Every structure is written in C-alpha cells, then in structure tokens.
Amino acid sequence: MDSERRRILRFIGKGSVLAAFLGQIGAAGRAFYPNVLYEPPSRFKLKRPNDYPDGYTFVEAHRLFVIRQKEAFHVISAICTHLGCTVQWKGTEFDCPCHGSRFNPDGTVISGPAPRPLDWFATIVSPDGFLEVDSATDVARDFRLLVGEKGKA
Numbered sequence: 001m002d003s004e005r006r007r008i009l010r011f012i013g014k015g016s017v018l019a020a021f022l023g024q025i026g027a028a029g030r031a032f033y034p035n036v037l038y039e040p041p042s043r044f045k046l047k048r049p050n051d052y053p054d055g056y057t058f059v060e061a062h063r064l065f066v067i068r069q070k071e072a073f074h075v076i077s078a079i080c081t082h083l084g085c086t087v088q089w090k091g092t093e094f095d096c097p098c099h100g101s102r103f104n105p106d107g108t109v110i111s112g113p114a115p116r117p118l119d120w121f122a123t124i125v126s127p128d129g130f131l132e133v134d135s136a137t138d139v140a141r142d143f144r145l146l147v148g149e150k151g152k153a
Helices: 002-030
Strands: 044-045 053-057 064-069 072-076 107-109 119-123 131-138
Touching: 064 131, 072 131
Parallel strands: none
Antiparallel strands: 044 131, 053 064, 064 072, 072 119, 119 131
16 A cells, blocks of 8 residues: 555656656747737828818827818827826817826927827828828927828828
8 A cells, every 4th residue: 555655656746847847848948939019000091181070080099189270180199198098189278187187289288297298190191092190200299291182192
C-alpha cells in the first residue's frame, strides 16, 4: 500500500515539474509575438461635403464636429481636453456637461478646468469625393477646406 502511494506522489511531482517546464517554454515562445495595440485608424472617411448642412454637425462614431460655412469646412474634436468627456454644441459655444468647461466656436477655452483648446483635425476631400479626416494631424485654428460646387477641393 505504501509503495502504491509513493508511486502516485512521484507521478504527481514529475507531472507538476513537466507542467511548469511547459509553461516556461510557452512564456518564452510568447516573446516572439509582439504586443500590438489595435486602435482605430487615424485617417477615416466621413460623408460627402454636400451631405452636411451649414453649421455644426456632430459625428458620434468619431466624436467630432464637422463645421460647414457655405463652401468652407473644418473639423473640431468633440473630446474635452480636461478628462475626455464629449462636449456638446449649445448654439453659440461648446459645453462639457460633466465638468463645466466651455469653449468658443473655434474651440478655444472660455472657462472651466480644460487646460487647452479643442483639437482641429486635418481635412481633405478624397479622390472618391468624401471628406477625409486625419485625427493624428492637428491644423491651425484658421484652417478651412474650400470645396467647390461639385464637392471637389
């Protein structure tokens, strides 16, 4: 009976050493596969320029505002620079409903805890006629994309 117990304990001991060894091999093999952060692309297409009315249009999927002033377009981020809340357009200014930051129509800070203005993104008309935004590229606050009557820049 005692030898049977020792045989089982030896089997369990050898099995645990084997499992630990295989775990270490697996962890070492994992080092050959890089950690990749899958983020949404910074360049993306929106609608065609003629699909936007004059004024401020919120694009929920990308958390930004497309501003159309006749044939001129620009895109402002809707992400508050304080803690990342989504700002709202209130007719004459942007308001952060969470912490009270307020921004001018050009995104500059009026008041509140926001440390800097809202970001302006580079915008072009793609070859197939859609507005294309590059959220990784900031542009100056006087940037305007002029689009002709056929939707071409």
